[in-house]
Amino acid sequence: MSDPTPAHVRETWQTLEPYHGAVYFSPEAHAAYGELGVVGQAGYFASRAAALGPVGPEVVTATFYNFNPEAVRAALPAVWEAAPPEALLAARLRGMDATLRRVLGDEVLASEEMLRAAELASTAARATLAYLHGRPLFAAHTALPWPEQPHLALWHAQTLLREFRGDGHVMALVDAGLNGIEALVTHAAVGPVGAQALRTTRSWSQEEWDAAVTGLRSRGWLTDSPDLVLTQEGEEWRAAVERATDRLGAAPYLALGADGCTELRDLVRPWSRALAAELMPWAVPRLADR
Known part of the structure; x- marks a missing residue:
């Protein structure tokens, strides 16, 4: 059995990511949170953090990494008074089940293909259980x-698998000296999601x-172009972050x-294509045959 290359690691994660990520855009999941009295961005923070228990905003700011801390504080810990973590976890799974159906x-x-995919993904995910250290969201x-x-x-x-890779990505960003909003800016310069969407969904003001952007330009990571364009140094640093993320996420x-x-x-x-087309159209180009 030959080992996958770093490119295979990234491609496998990218191909499966919409199957997980659909939960963040699922109307059924949002409705299930709403039945508990949890609406809007609070539903995202609480449903994803629920595995950690009724934690405060500091833990979520640290583990989610690129959201404005003020937005997190607006949701937590008050959300736990409306719905305990166990209820939100059940609502999340119930909503995702409805979306997949x-x-x-x-x-x-009910297909044999689904059963086989579940077996393979479970084998990969269970292989990560020996690597809990330094991965709080995954461990939870x-x-x-x-x-x-x-x-x-x-x-x-x-x-x-997503939270395993995500915790590793946070390690790589910290090592590169990028805080949450700076990570988003560099992502906007290279990724398929634009700056406006990344800024607003993470609740950062235009001034922030x-x-x-100004700070990254002073570090030599961004050019002076009005568009977000990485310098050669910025490209090298961002590529190093992605290589480190692939390496840290390779075990499964x-x-x-x-x-x-x-x-x-x-x-x-x-299945990822169908979910992306329905809920995350910007992710469809990543799902080419390869």
Whole structure:
């Protein structure tokens, strides 16, 4: 069994990410939170942080990393008075189940392909259990029970893989000396999501964004162009962050091997495409056959 390359690691994560990420845009999940009295951005913070328990805003600011701390404080800890973490976790899973049934259909959910994908993703996710140190958000999710139904087991496995990689990405950003908003600015300069969307969804003001841009220019990471353009130094630093993220997130995919990663991507790609087309259209170009 040959090991996957760093490119295979990143491609496998990218292909499966919409299968997990759909929960953040799922109308069914939002409705389930609303039934608990949790609405708007509070639903995102609380549902994703619920695995940590009824934590305060400082923990969520640290682990989510790129959100304005004031937005986090506006939601936490007050949200726990409306709904305890256990209720939010149940609502999240219930909402995702409804979304998968609506978008993919019961025939796909009951298929042999779904069962095989769940087995592969679970093998990868369980291989990460030896790497809890320094990964608080991931570690909290490992304590949650595994769903029995294959389509939800696949979603839970990708949730673990996503938070495993995400905690590693935070390590890489800290090592590079990038705070939350600076990380967003550099992401806007290279990624498919524009600056306006990244700034507003993370609740940063234009003034705060402009200050971060100015700071990165003074460090030599951004050019003086009115558009966000990385300098050569900035490109090298950002590429180093991505390489470190791939390296820190490689363990689960090494457990599958190159062939297992390819099989998992091929199985999940059409489902990720369907979910992305329905809920996250900007993610569709990442799901090319490869």
